[in-house]
Amino acid sequence: MVYRQEFKKGDGTMRNRKFLALLFILIPVFSYVLHGWIFYIVFGFYLISGYFIDRRSSRVFKRKMFWFFVLFIVVSYPLIMPGKDIEIFGLAIFSKKYLIEGINIGIIGATMFVWLFILTRSISPQDVASFFKKLGMKDIGIVVSIAMNLLPFMVESIETSYMAMRLKGGFRWSPKRVYLFVLTVFRNTALLAENLTIALALEGIEE
């Protein structure tokens, strides 16, 4: 199924996860306490070491959303904050102090993104399942696997409902039509749950 191909599994192969998690937790701490050139050295070290720990983490920099996010902060921060001393076309619209501060925030954000990527890649589905098991939700593994297998049917059912409404006379975004569409989706979901209940009872999944 095409939808299943869109799922990836965290490999969970990194053995020094606790050490990585500790380094990750230290990033916000360093962002609070470090200033000046020490700040740039530490965060530069983080970015470079992040690349060597997991080279795939450089994918973060290929994402448009990442650049949008960082550039938004770097540009809007000195624009909003008071004390304009940088002139563009004769107009003082930027604050130098806050431009540097904006760049620093951008560096912190980039580091957090890279290390979030590294950390999430080191977590496997089994880790997540055992996390919920510790919370007393031991069946969550079975429920998730059932839900994952149902995803293609659910997407198909939503698409069918939408197409049926369109064929009936065009899908106009009126509140009544949206309500009817939502009602159809929930009705199909409930019907699927009822069918699943019968199937589970026949299968006799034991606790």
Add this chain to the structure above:
Amino acid sequence: MNYRRFAYIAVFGGLWGVWEIFAGFVIHALNLPFKGVVMSSVAAMIMLVGRRFVPERGATFSMGAVAAVLKLLSFSGFMLSPFIAILIESTIAEIVLTISKSTFPGYPVAGGLVVMWSPLHRLLIQGLIFSNRIYIFYVELLRRVSKLLGVPESKSIMVFVAYLAILFLFGAIVGVVSWFIGKSLKREMER
């Protein structure tokens, strides 16, 4: 074993997961305004309608756990923030619905709090990512918006409170609609 509970949690958790994976991906890619509000409103509706079918303690959190795991395993980029958001939203709804014993008053309150959480979550996550320096920016932004609206600087926090109140009201409407959708569907299924 309660098969019905099991099935409804899997299916409604799955529906929430579908919403988070596919619609969430599109909404975030397009960078639409109020994307958090849209995401949490639909999420609130799914979990509240689901709760009508399984009015038991822990059901809403379980649905959230299923959706969160599905989101974590999906193809989209940084999955930690939505993962945390889903778990927190389901926890909020679970607490409210457990206290209200899944009766009608709990639905608008749960819906309101879930939708109201979305900007707070954004602030929390951005604070974690960009450090506390980002809050200085938001305080200044709030001061400017207050000035634009003619609100005195000392009362600029009221602008944010008013925004949260509007979101709560919107979420409460979602909660009421969910209650009636669940009611009509349940009646239809029992026929």
